Amino acid sequence: MKIFIAGASGLVGGNCMHYFKSKGCDVIGTYFSYPAKDTVFYDTLNHENPANFDIKSFAPDVIIHCGALTHVDYCEQNEAESYQKTVESTQNLVNLSLQLNAKLVFISTDYIFDGKTGPYLENETPNPLSLYGVHKLEAETIVKTQVAKHLILRITNVYGDEERGKNFVSRIIDQAKNGQKLTLKLPVDQFATPINAFDIARALYLLLNEEKKGIYNIASTDYMNRVQLAQTILKYFPNAEYDLIPMRTHEMNQPAARPLQGGLKMEKFLNEYPDFAFSNVDDYVSKYLTK
Numbered sequence: 001m002k003i004f005i006a007g008a009s010g011l012v013g014g015n016c017m018h019y020f021k022s023k024g025c026d027v028i029g030t031y032f033s034y035p036a037k038d039t040v041f042y043d044t045l046n047h048e049n050p051a052n053f054d055i056k057s058f059a060p061d062v063i064i065h066c067g068a069l070t071h072v073d074y075c076e077q078n079e080a081e082s083y084q085k086t087v088e089s090t091q092n093l094v095n096l097s098l099q100l101n102a103k104l105v106f107i108s109t110d111y112i113f114d115g116k117t118g119p120y121l122e123n124e125t126p127n128p129l130s131l132y133g134v135h136k137l138e139a140e141t142i143v144k145t146q147v148a149k150h151l152i153l154r155i156t157n158v159y160g161d162e163e164r165g166k167n168f169v170s171r172i173i174d175q176a177k178n179g180q181k182l183t184l185k186l187p188v189d190q191f192a193t194p195i196n197a198f199d200i201a202r203a204l205y206l207l208l209n210e211e212k213k214g215i216y217n218i219a220s221t222d223y224m225n226r227v228q229l230a231q232t233i234l235k236y237f238p239n240a241e242y243d244l245i246p247m248r249t250h251e252m253n254q255p256a257a258r259p260l261q262g263g264l265k266m267e268k269f270l271n272e273y274p275d276f277a278f279s280n281v282d283d284y285v286s287k288y289l290t291k
């Protein structure tokens, strides 16, 4: 299988690139501003950029779109850029996948829901609270209505190995390990289903191999708020110095509204792959400490 991953210098795309290569796929992964190891340049907003990798000659069977703006509060304050990087980039990759007759994989989020009744199944009614969520939902609709051969993976609270170590879990581990004092003001009322990016890659590999289509939630067995997530990590660092200050979301003055009772249910995926073993945050941190 020939796979093109836009945004392989990031957390999800990077894990997919490494995992698919380890399975023998022919994979090209791209970066935009951070040239991570083994990636090539590609700008999803400008297919005519002469610096772009020549995707047409590569002629992938699958295009995976991980190249997006993921900072929810930044999106709220920069609407045009958020629209461009989430909606327009998706339309561009839709056009490319139609031209090349490639399957398109779009990565979405539980932020398309309002967080009143989560965790959510795939067929529940979206009602995004933030611009990030509105734009992700619009991008999903573009993919669903224009590309017959599509997969939409919904994920949330992703952590895992990445070159820049910028995700929430990795940052806490790094600081605790390096003896830096942590001050963590975290919402106690935002619940979600954290997922290891490595498990997303493993799940997507199975779905692609079996030519699956449609929407799949990829979530783990954990359902926790941010305070619980931090505590789960910190218990592995008994000498870590930290102030953990639980806050209510309304006290935090975050520019973008959050789904409070968010997260995703993975019954659909598990019904189709009952042997699939999802890892959880405890697995990730304990394994990290034995490396």
Ligand SMILES: NC(=O)c1ccc[n+]([C@@H]2O[C@H](COP(=O)([O-])OP(=O)(O)OC[C@H]3O[C@@H](n4cnc5c(N)ncnc54)[C@H](OP(=O)(O)O)[C@@H]3O)[C@@H](O)[C@H]2O)c1
Pocket: 006, 007, 008, 009, 010, 011, 012, 013, 030, 031, 032, 033, 034, 035, 042, 043, 044, 045, 065, 066, 067, 068, 069, 070, 085, 089, 107, 108, 109, 110, 155, 156, 157, 158, 159
């Ligand atoms: N992380 C989460 O918790 C989470 C939750 C739900 C959904 N998602 C979705 O999952 C997808 C991947 O997220 P992630 O966490 O892996 O994000 P990430 O680590 O921030 O990676 C984003 C990627 O997009 C690339 N990119 C940005 N602008 C681009 C452009 N114009 N052209 C091409 N590539 C561009 C970045 O390249 P450079 O870094 O090289 O500039 C990077 O490789 C996103 O669609 C995100 O919305 C993530």
